[in-house]
Amino acid sequence: xxxxxxxxxxxxxxxxxxxxxxxxxxxxxxxxxxxxxxxxxxxxxxxxxxxxxxxxxxxxxxxxxxxxxxxxxxxxxxxxxxxxxxxxxxxxxxxxxxxxxxxxxxxxxxxxxxxxxxxxxxxxxxxxxxxxxxxxxxxxxxxxxxxxxxxxxxxxxx
Numbered sequence: 001x002x003x004x005x006x007x008x009x010x011x012x013x014x015x016x017x018x019x020x021x022x023x024x025x026x027x028x029x030x031x032x033x034x035x036x037x038x039x040x041x042x043x044x045x046x047x048x049x050x051x052x053x054x055x056x057x058x059x060x061x062x063x064x065x066x067x068x069x070x071x072x073x074x075x076x077x078x079x080x081x082x083x084x085x086x087x088x089x090x091x092x093x094x095x096x097x098x099x100x101x102x103x104x105x106x107x108x109x110x111x112x113x114x115x116x117x118x119x120x121x122x123x124x125x126x127x128x129x130x131x132x133x134x135x136x137x138x139x140x141x142x143x144x145x146x147x148x149x150x151x152x153x154x155x156x157x158x
Contacts (some may be wrong), residue, residue: 003046009055010039017063023122024067025074034070038062060132068117103154112147115140 010017014035021031042062049055104113111133118124126144130137 003043005049005052005055006039006042006047006059009052009059012052013056013059017059020060020122021063021067023124024064025071030070031067034066035063038066041066100151100155103151107150107154108147112143112150115144116147119144 017035017038018028018031021034022028025031025034038059042058047058049058104116108116114133115129118129119126126137126140129135130140133140
């Protein structure tokens with residue numbers, strides 16, 4: 001029965017999931033690959049889903065995370081010789097990015113992380129995020145504001 005929920009949700013949401021993935025990795029073929037891989041992975045694990053709504057949430061989160069992983073995987077890893085020639089400014093920016101990422105992971109709620117990632121890196125509007133999360137746009141705006149304030153306060157205390 002849970003596999004039926006998963007299949008029905010996937011068929012119904014396929015285009016939306018492709019758009020979510022495409023926004024993250026900016027490659028339609030790659031987005032389709034991520035979409036299919038995500039479905040197969042979920043199908044094999046046979047999650048005990050109780051409704052199509054649960055399946056929808058699982059599919060959306062899995063496709064988004066798989067797309068982010070694919071985007072990270074595609075980033076070129078510098079060779080050691082490139083690191084030696086790296087300017088101090090670039091190295092400092094990389095350290096600042098790593099510190100910010102650590103703070104995002106440790107200090108924000110999962111909802112705040114999702115809203116921040118979708119707005120800042122996914123290029124989505126607050127209204128789109130609100131529809132997906134079934135929240136009011138004002139509530140999404142407030143969560144985004146709180147997340148940014150937490151990060152700003154945390155960075156200024158150091």
